[in-house]
Amino acid sequence: MTTLLDIGSLREQLKFYDDMGIPLLSVLKHISPASYEEFIDALYTDLDALIGSLEADAKDFAEAGEDVLNRELVRLLNARYYCASHDNDEGGHVDIHVKAPLKGFSWLGEAKLDNGPAYILSGLNQLVTRYARGTPGNNAGGLLVYFQKDRCSDRFQEWRTELEQDHKDSFEDLEVADCSRRPGLAFESKFVLNRIGSLAPKYQVRHIAVSLFRAAVDDNTYEKQPKRAKRSRKKGS
Amino acid sequence: MPKKYLDKIVEESQRVFGSDSLEWQVLSYFYGLLDKLGANFEGVTLGGVASDLNWYSDRPRRVAISSALDYLASRYPPLLVRRYELWGEDRQEVLNQPICTLSDDDIREALETNELINPVSGRAVPNFLDLVSVVYVLDEQFRKELSSSGGGK
Numbered sequence: 475m476t477t478l479l480d481i482g483s484l485r486e487q488l489k490f491y492d493d494m495g496i497p498l499l500s501v502l503k504h505i506s507p508a509s510y511e512e513f514i515d516a517l518y519t520d521l522d523a524l525i526g527s528l529e530a531d532a533k534d535f536a537e538a539g540e541d542v543l544n545r546e547l548v549r550l551l552n553a554r555y556y557c558a559s560h561d562n563d564e565g566g567h568v569d570i571h572v573k574a575p576l577k578g579f580s581w582l583g584e585a586k587l588d589n590g591p592a593y594i595l596s597g598l599n600q601l602v603t604r605y606a607r608g609t610p611g612n613n614a615g616g617l618l619v620y621f622q623k624d625r626c627s628d629r630f631q632e633w634r635t636e637l638e639q640d641h642k643d644s645f646e647d648l649e650v651a652d653c654s655r656r657p658g659l660a661f662e663s664k665f666v667l668n669r670i671g672s673l674a675p676k677y678q679v680r681h682i683a684v685s686l687f688r689a690a691v692d693d694n695t696y697e698k699q700p701k702r703a704k705r706s707r708k709k710g711s
Numbered sequence: 712m713p714k715k716y717l718d719k720i721v722e723e724s725q726r727v728f729g730s731d732s733l734e735w736q737v738l739s740y741f742y743g744l745l746d747k748l749g750a751n752f753e754g755v756t757l758g759g760v761a762s763d764l765n766w767y768s769d770r771p772r773r774v775a776i777s778s779a780l781d782y783l784a785s786r787y788p789p790l791l792v793r794r795y796e797l798w799g800e801d802r803q804e805v806l807n808q809p810i811c812t813l814s815d816d817d818i819r820e821a822l823e824t825n826e827l828i829n830p831v832s833g834r835a836v837p838n839f840l841d842l843v844s845v846v847y848v849l850d851e852q853f854r855k856e857l858s859s860s861g862g863g864k
Contacts, residue, residue: 482756
């Protein structure tokens with residue numbers, strides 16, 4: 475007698491996912507999110523983890539261009555069950571497009587290397603004027619900033635300050651708030667999307683700093699310094 | 712059309728996982744199976760693939776099997792679709808036909824509430840984890856195209 479259930483049961487499926495450390499329920503939340511909020515919440519949790527992977531390999535990306543970095547993120551998202559694409563035709567070419575096709579949800583990401591606030595602003599403008607739809611289920615996006623220099627959070631703060639102080643008029647009814655998931659390295663903004671108007675919910679943009687700085691340190695520097703200090707103490711004693 | 716579409720998926724999946732990965736080994740096995748069976752391909756289960764590859768007792772390899780098959784099921788348009796079927800309790804007698812198929816949302820709700828209601832009888836299904844099967848089948852649109860192009864050997 476056939477016993478297909480022994481080998482293809484839901485119980486067995488759960489065991490496979492337990493091995494991965496990703497419960498099946500969590501995978502189903504990716505594939506079949508109950509709401510747009512849940513889709514965005516799961517995406518941000520995963521996006522932060524994947525950005526962490528990029529940052530851990532900063533030595534490989536310290537001189538990479540935007541395109542290479544975007545492709546890498548999309549590749550990682552695809553490997554985590556997201557339906558993600560790069561340079562999708564979304565009224566132009568958005569850098570990162572993630573969707574839950576069965577539910578009609580989408581998230582768009584524009585990414586820029588840190589070439590100063592004016593350049594980052596051009597990315598935000600691109601996102602909201604060319605690509606963002608702002609309709610239900612398509613009401614959130616992200617602005618990723620790749621920092622390949624040191625003091626990432628300080629530089630990122632400059633962008634936040636400039637947005638809040640100098641561009642209030644460009645983004646109607648702009649609200650900016652901290653992001654507790656990634657303190658100092660992300661913040662949230664909300665504003666009226668011109669395409670949609672003020673009666674619909676504001677468009678939400680999560681601004682995310684990605685730290686890809688690799689210090690050009692001579693490996694011997696740290697070893698030599700303590701020895702010198704030891705010697706000088708001896709001389710002094 | 713399906714050949715061209717499949718070639719694109721093969722190329723894309725190789726890029727996503729890398730040609731030296733365990734996931735790529737799973738996908739190569741799967742593409743080989745598909746090439747051989749074409750539209751006659753019925754479906755695979757995670758455990759079935761693990762048995763075929765003799766990977767059942769190796770955890771990293773089992774993980775690679777789930778990652779690879781779920782990748783094919785979560786891309787758009789999908790190549791594979793997860794099909795959940797509810798079978799009768801006395802499954803040895805009713806194996807020819809499942810009671811019904813269930814959706815991702817049904818399974819999600821069952822896992823969240825730890826209860827699955829049989830949509831036909833309206834009663835809770837005891838031991839539903841053992842009575843629901845999960846099979847990865849070809850997306851229907853892809854199967855039709857494969858069928859019309861005479862795919863399969």
